[in-house]
Amino acid sequence: MCFLSCQAVLGNSTSGEASSVRLVDGSSSCSGRVQVLHDEIWGTVCYDGWDLLDANVVCSELGCGEAKEVKLAEYFGNSSGQIWLTEVKCFGNESSLTECRADKWGQNVCLRDLYAGVICQPRTRLVSGINSCSGRVQVLYNGMWGTVCDDGWDLSEAAVVCREIGCGDAIEVKSSAYFGEGSGQIWMDGVNCSGNESALSKCEYHELELNDCNHSEDVGVICQSVLRLVEGFDACSGRVEVLQNGKWGTVCDYNWDGSDGTVVCKEKGCGNIKVLxxxxxxxxxxxQIWMGNVSCNGEEATLSTCAFEGWxxxxxxxxxxxxxxxxxxxRLVDGDSFCSGRVEVLHDGRWGTVSDDGWDLTDAAVVCRELGCGDVIEAKGGAYFGQGSGPVWMNSVDCVGNESSFIQCNVDHWQHNNLDNLHDAGVICNEPYSTNRGSVQGLESSVKVLLRIEMKTDPKFNPNDHRAMSKLSKEVRTVTRVTMSCIFLQTSSGCIIDSLYLHSLETHRLRRSCK
Known part of the structure; x- marks a missing residue:
C-alpha cells in the first residue's frame, strides 16, 4: 500500500473549482460509478475493500453530503476502460479520495465489473412544488434546512440543483418566493455556478449567514421530470416510465406494491395511489426495461431513490x-353534480382554493377536461359555490388550454397568505354521461378479448374518488367519473379481471385471471 501521489483539484464553498473524482451513470450527480482522473484519463475504482468510509470521502468531496449506500458499479450499468485504483482505504476524514491509501495507480487486478459505486444523500432538496422536480430550493447546513436567496440566480444554478437531486434539465427559474416563503435560516446568497458542478455547495456564493435577503426572495426551480405516465386516462394514470441516460424505459411489475405506487403518485404531483x-x-x-424488483418504503421523493436491482x-x-x-x-366541491363546483387543488399535501383573479373559460376548460367532464359551460367567481376553508393556493391563473393537468397552468406564484376565500373560483362543466347503471365495451390490447364493464352505483361514495374506464379502438380514455361501489370486468370467453373495489382509502391490485 502507498499514499497516492497525484494532486487533487479540490472544490470548496467559494472557489467553484472542479474535483478529480466524479460519479457517472447514476440517477443524479450524487450517485453512480466512482471515477477518478489521472494523467488526464478518467478511470474506475475497484470494489475490493470498498466501504462506507471510502464512499463518505467521495460524497463529501463532491458536496453531496454523506454516503447512503455503497454499490457494485454493475448497479449503474456496464463499464469498460481503465481501472485506476484498488484496495482503497480511507479513514473518512480525508478531503479527497486521492488522500486515501491504495495500491499504485493502474497496477492492480480487479474482477470484471466489480467496480466501486456510491449513492450519496444530497444536501439540496425542492419543497412545496407541483411535483418532486419543482419547488423552493433548500440546502442543509449544520443539520438545519434553509433557503437560498434569488440574487443573481439563473439557469446555470438551476441546472446544478436539478442534476444534484436526480431530475432532468432545468426548465425555469422562479424568484420572489414563487413556491411560497420558507422559514428559518437563509443559507446562501449571490450563488454563481458554471453549470458543471456536482452539487450546489460546490458553486461560488457569499459566506453562510452573511446576506441581506428575506424570505420573500426565496428562489425556486422547475426541472424536467424523469418519470412519466403514458397511455393512461389522464395525467395521473398510465404505464410508469423512467428516464435514464437520456432514454425512457419501463418498470417491471414484479413485487410492485402500494408503497411503490405511492412514490410514483407523489413524484408526479398527483393525489393518493388508487390502483396498481x-x-x-x-x-x-x-x-428498455430500466428497473426491476423495485422496493420503496413510501417516503422517498422519487422512484429512482427506492431500492431496485440496478439500472x-x-x-x-x-x-x-x-x-x-x-x-x-x-376536484370540484359543493356543486350540484361532480362536474360543477368550487375548484380545489392539492398542494403540499393540503387541499386549497383558486382565486378568481383572471379566471376565464380557458382556465375552466382545463379543469373540465382533466376531470372527464366534457366542455366548460361557465366559469364562476366570487365564491359562487361557497367559500372554501383552506389556503388560497393559486392566483392569476393563466392556462394556454392544452395542459394535461390544471396544476401545469401558469400562476403568479403559489400560496397567497394575503387572500381570503371571498373570491374562490368555480366552474360548471357539461356532463357527457350520467346514469345509475351502464355498460361500456372496449378492446383489451394484450389478449384481444372483449371486455364488459358493469357499474353499480351507491350514493354514499364520493364521486370524485372514482372513474369508469374503457379501452375503445385501442384508445385509452375516460368515459366518465361516476359514483360506484365496484367494477366487474369480464370477457366473453369467461376470463375475469378480478373485481376491483375503488373505495377512497383503499388500494387494490388490478390483475387478470382466467378460469
Missing part, C-alpha cells in the same frame, strides 16, 4: 409493465 396495474394494462412496449438489471418478461392510477390533484 400489472402486465400490459396500459399497453405493451418492447423498449437495466432485471429478470422481467415482455409486457410485464408496472402502472398506476392516482387520484387527481384537482
Amino acid at each position: 396495474t400489472y402486465g400490459a394494462y396500459f399497453g405493451a412496449t418492447s423498449g 437495466g438489471t432485471h429478470n422481467c418478461l415482455f409486457a410485464k409493465h408496472a402502472g398506476v392510477i392516482c387520484d387527481l390533484p384537482v
Whole structure:
C-alpha cells in the first residue's frame, strides 16, 4: 500500500473549482460509478475493500453530503476502460479520495465489473412544488434546512440543483418566493455556478449567514421530470416510465406494491395511489426495461431513490409493465353534480382554493377536461359555490388550454397568505354521461378479448374518488367519473379481471385471471 501521489483539484464553498473524482451513470450527480482522473484519463475504482468510509470521502468531496449506500458499479450499468485504483482505504476524514491509501495507480487486478459505486444523500432538496422536480430550493447546513436567496440566480444554478437531486434539465427559474416563503435560516446568497458542478455547495456564493435577503426572495426551480405516465386516462394514470441516460424505459411489475405506487403518485404531483396495474394494462412496449424488483418504503421523493436491482438489471418478461392510477390533484366541491363546483387543488399535501383573479373559460376548460367532464359551460367567481376553508393556493391563473393537468397552468406564484376565500373560483362543466347503471365495451390490447364493464352505483361514495374506464379502438380514455361501489370486468370467453373495489382509502391490485 502507498499514499497516492497525484494532486487533487479540490472544490470548496467559494472557489467553484472542479474535483478529480466524479460519479457517472447514476440517477443524479450524487450517485453512480466512482471515477477518478489521472494523467488526464478518467478511470474506475475497484470494489475490493470498498466501504462506507471510502464512499463518505467521495460524497463529501463532491458536496453531496454523506454516503447512503455503497454499490457494485454493475448497479449503474456496464463499464469498460481503465481501472485506476484498488484496495482503497480511507479513514473518512480525508478531503479527497486521492488522500486515501491504495495500491499504485493502474497496477492492480480487479474482477470484471466489480467496480466501486456510491449513492450519496444530497444536501439540496425542492419543497412545496407541483411535483418532486419543482419547488423552493433548500440546502442543509449544520443539520438545519434553509433557503437560498434569488440574487443573481439563473439557469446555470438551476441546472446544478436539478442534476444534484436526480431530475432532468432545468426548465425555469422562479424568484420572489414563487413556491411560497420558507422559514428559518437563509443559507446562501449571490450563488454563481458554471453549470458543471456536482452539487450546489460546490458553486461560488457569499459566506453562510452573511446576506441581506428575506424570505420573500426565496428562489425556486422547475426541472424536467424523469418519470412519466403514458397511455393512461389522464395525467395521473398510465404505464410508469423512467428516464435514464437520456432514454425512457419501463418498470417491471414484479413485487410492485402500494408503497411503490405511492412514490410514483407523489413524484408526479398527483393525489393518493388508487390502483396498481400489472402486465400490459396500459399497453405493451418492447423498449428498455430500466428497473426491476423495485422496493420503496413510501417516503422517498422519487422512484429512482427506492431500492431496485440496478439500472437495466432485471429478470422481467415482455409486457410485464408496472402502472398506476392516482387520484387527481384537482376536484370540484359543493356543486350540484361532480362536474360543477368550487375548484380545489392539492398542494403540499393540503387541499386549497383558486382565486378568481383572471379566471376565464380557458382556465375552466382545463379543469373540465382533466376531470372527464366534457366542455366548460361557465366559469364562476366570487365564491359562487361557497367559500372554501383552506389556503388560497393559486392566483392569476393563466392556462394556454392544452395542459394535461390544471396544476401545469401558469400562476403568479403559489400560496397567497394575503387572500381570503371571498373570491374562490368555480366552474360548471357539461356532463357527457350520467346514469345509475351502464355498460361500456372496449378492446383489451394484450389478449384481444372483449371486455364488459358493469357499474353499480351507491350514493354514499364520493364521486370524485372514482372513474369508469374503457379501452375503445385501442384508445385509452375516460368515459366518465361516476359514483360506484365496484367494477366487474369480464370477457366473453369467461376470463375475469378480478373485481376491483375503488373505495377512497383503499388500494387494490388490478390483475387478470382466467378460469
